[in-house]
Amino acid sequence: MPRIVQHPERTLWVQAYVPEAIRGLYTTLRHFLRGLLKYETLPTIPYPDIKPPIPEDYRSRHRLLKRDDGTPRCVACGMCAAACPARCIKVEAGEHDGQVEKRAICFEIDHLTCVFCGLCVEACPADAIRMDTGMNSFVHDNRQKFLTNMEDLLRF
Ligand code: SF4
Numbered sequence: 412m413p414r415i416v417q418h419p420e421r422t423l424w425v426q427a428y429v430p431e432a433i434r435g436l437y438t439t440l441r442h443f444l445r446g447l448l449k450y451e452t453l454p455t456i457p458y459p460d461i462k463p464p465i466p467e468d469y470r471s472r473h474r475l476l477k478r479d480d481g482t483p484r485c486v487a488c489g490m491c492a493a494a495c496p497a498r499c500i501k502v503e504a505g506e507h508d509g510q511v512e513k514r515a516i517c518f519e520i521d522h523l524t525c526v527f528c529g530l531c532v533e534a535c536p537a538d539a540i541r542m543d544t545g546m547n548s549f550v551h552d553n554r555q556k557f558l559t560n561m562e563d564l565l566r567f
């Protein structure tokens with residue numbers, strides 16, 4: 412069914428052009444002065460000095476969890492890497508260390524390729540990886556630095 416768009420009425424006042432142009436300039440000036448003199452009343456946040464709150468379930472940068480004895484929970488099963496649609500997780504398994512059958516000796520996430528879908532967290536059978544660090548903005552001066560290694564992932 413066609414949708415009829417209602418156009419505002421073009422009165423003589425509107426068609427005179429000048430009054431409407433002055434009204435537009437007045438609106439611009441009003442916003443400019445508000446930003447200059449009372450910027451705390453604007454509906455914006457002076458980021459990054461003040462960071463807006465993020466929801467609890469927001470998928471932020473990953474972290475790897477540890478057991479009570481401080482060792483990583485990850486058992487290098489590779490389920491996260493298999494579930495990852497961006498193929499940005501690299502896991503290398505190491506030998507039996509007396510406690511667990513397998514452990515990760517290398518765990519890397521390429522945060523330039525990651526699409527923050529959370530499928531790795533869903534796939535992990537050991538609850539060893541989470542995306543709850545709250546870090547939603549990270550900036551580096553080098554592409555290599557977006558490659559987050561196991562030490563970094565275990566730090567949070
Ligand atoms: S959040 Fe998604 S894209 Fe990023 S590492 Fe996990 S599965 Fe891969």
Ligand code: SF4
Pocket residue numbers: 484485486487488489490491492502515534535536537538539540
């Ligand atoms: S983080 Fe979880 S899913 Fe990924 S390799 Fe370790 S135990 Fe397996």
